[in-house]
Amino acid sequence: MRATTEYLTFNVPARMDFVHITPEVERIVRKSGVSEGLGLVNAMHITASVFINDDEPGLHQDYKKWLEELAPQDPSRYLHNRTGEDNGDAHHKRQIMGREVTVAITGGKLDLGTWERIFYGEFDGRRSKRVLVKVIGE
Amino acid sequence: MRATTEYLTFNVPARMDFVHITPEVERIVRKSGVSEGLGLVNAMHITASVFINDDEPGLHQDYKKWLEELAPQDPSRYLHNRTGEDNGDAHHKRQIMGREVTVAITGGKLDLGTWERIFYGEFDGRRSKRVLVKVIGE
Amino acid sequence: MRATTEYLTFNVPARMDFVHITPEVERIVRKSGVSEGLGLVNAMHITASVFINDDEPGLHQDYKKWLEELAPQDPSRYLHNRTGEDNGDAHHKRQIMGREVTVAITGGKLDLGTWERIFYGEFDGRRSKRVLVKVIGE
Numbered sequence: 094m095r096a097t098t099e100y101l102t103f104n105v106p107a108r109m110d111f112v113h114i115t116p117e118v119e120r121i122v123r124k125s126g127v128s129e130g131l132g133l134v135n136a137m138h139i140t141a142s143v144f145i146n147d148d149e150p151g152l153h154q155d156y157k158k159w160l161e162e163l164a165p166q167d168p169s170r171y172l173h174n175r176t177g178e179d180n181g182d183a184h185h186k187r188q189i190m191g192r193e194v195t196v197a198i199t200g201g202k203l204d205l206g207t208w209e210r211i212f213y214g215e216f217d218g219r220r221s222k223r224v225l226v227k228v229i230g231e
Numbered sequence: 232m233r234a235t236t237e238y239l240t241f242n243v244p245a246r247m248d249f250v251h252i253t254p255e256v257e258r259i260v261r262k263s264g265v266s267e268g269l270g271l272v273n274a275m276h277i278t279a280s281v282f283i284n285d286d287e288p289g290l291h292q293d294y295k296k297w298l299e300e301l302a303p304q305d306p307s308r309y310l311h312n313r314t315g316e317d318n319g320d321a322h323h324k325r326q327i328m329g330r331e332v333t334v335a336i337t338g339g340k341l342d343l344g345t346w347e348r349i350f351y352g353e354f355d356g357r358r359s360k361r362v363l364v365k366v367i368g369e
Numbered sequence: 370m371r372a373t374t375e376y377l378t379f380n381v382p383a384r385m386d387f388v389h390i391t392p393e394v395e396r397i398v399r400k401s402g403v404s405e406g407l408g409l410v411n412a413m414h415i416t417a418s419v420f421i422n423d424d425e426p427g428l429h430q431d432y433k434k435w436l437e438e439l440a441p442q443d444p445s446r447y448l449h450n451r452t453g454e455d456n457g458d459a460h461h462k463r464q465i466m467g468r469e470v471t472v473a474i475t476g477g478k479l480d481l482g483t484w485e486r487i488f489y490g491e492f493d494g495r496r497s498k499r500v501l502v503k504v505i506g507e
Contacts, residue, residue, distance in 0.1 A: 146277045151313055176425060333469060369372070
């Protein structure tokens with residue numbers, strides 16, 4: 094069995110934004126030499142997500158508005174912010190968008206549908222945060 | 232290590248509906264010859280889900296009503312629809328229900344709880360869409 | 370390839386609560402002897418979750434309030450409850466928080482970010498329920 098692990102670092106200047114990371118994941122899959130296997134891509138921080146959806150700026154704006162409706166930033170809403178944080182909303186937004194994706198590797202390539210793209214979702218940015226990519230297989 | 236990959240195709244006549252696919256996944260697990268391993272089942276389209284929950288029609292009606300409340304179909308709500316699409320809501324509903332499930336294979340069988348059933352969740356149907364099933368293990 | 374499977378049992382006295390299970394998962398990873406691989410941790414019940422977030426009591430209170438807003442317990446809201454159940458809300462809350470997490474194992478250890486902790490999320494407690502932990506790798 095082969096295994097490759099890499100850590101990607103992102104420093105997103107906005108509080109909330111989405112970064113397209115499919116090319117980085119493809120690079121790691123190629124480097125792994127895995128032909129048939131699975132890849133795990135997960136946020137290592139609990140106010141961030143990795144998810145798969147469309148690379149379309151209008152949709153990303155829609156997501157931001159919708160997540161703000163479902164879990165508003167308003168710091169007074171969250172008991173979590175009594176710890177000195179102001180990111181209670183980010184812990185909620187991340188649960189909607191998810192922590193991780195598991196992807197198939199077939200014939201040495203990421204086995205994604207036509208419009209599937211992998212994104213890093215940041216909900217409490219303006220500092221360095223990490224994403225783990227792990228590939229296992231043969 | 233053994234690996235098996237199959238693509239299932241669904242053409243759901245409704246805009247939103249859920250299709251029970253556990254028997255198909257079980258068939259692929261048997262065919263793989265994997266005794267101990269993991270299975271990945273994911274929608275290959277970004278307006279669809281694969282999820283695990285109860286095979287109970289009342290609950291599925293409840294999910295449809297709830298998803299419509301959380302992300303109404305109303306095309307005017309979504310900037311995404313300025314691309315010519317009318318499925319902005321479907322991209323949101325899919326984030327609530329998730330893209331994929333990873334399942335354990337133990338003793339040559341899907342290792343599911345008593346009431347766990349795997350579903351394909353369609354949020355923009357009336358056309359052919361694919362689900363990937365990948366099994367790895369020994 | 371090595372594979373280890375364990376089933377953890379929880380009997381949560383409240384209807385909704387979160388149980389920190391990272392030490393249990395770490396114990397199973399050590400026992401597996403896997404140095405490089407993947408771990409799957411999933412609820413085997415469809416009114417429960419496994420998720421990763423912060424071990425902070427204020428945040429957990431925030432989650433409970435938020436999930437109650439998104440999917441109120443009120444039994445009259447859910448067609449599912451016509452089956453004789455009163456847990457329709459729990460099937461919805463679980464979809465927000467997710468069924469499972471897939472985690473990386475690197476150098477024989479759970480490869481988690483600084484604040485990542487694994488939780489069992491119960492939404493219809495007061496009875497025994499199971500979580501599956503499966504580790505594969507080499």
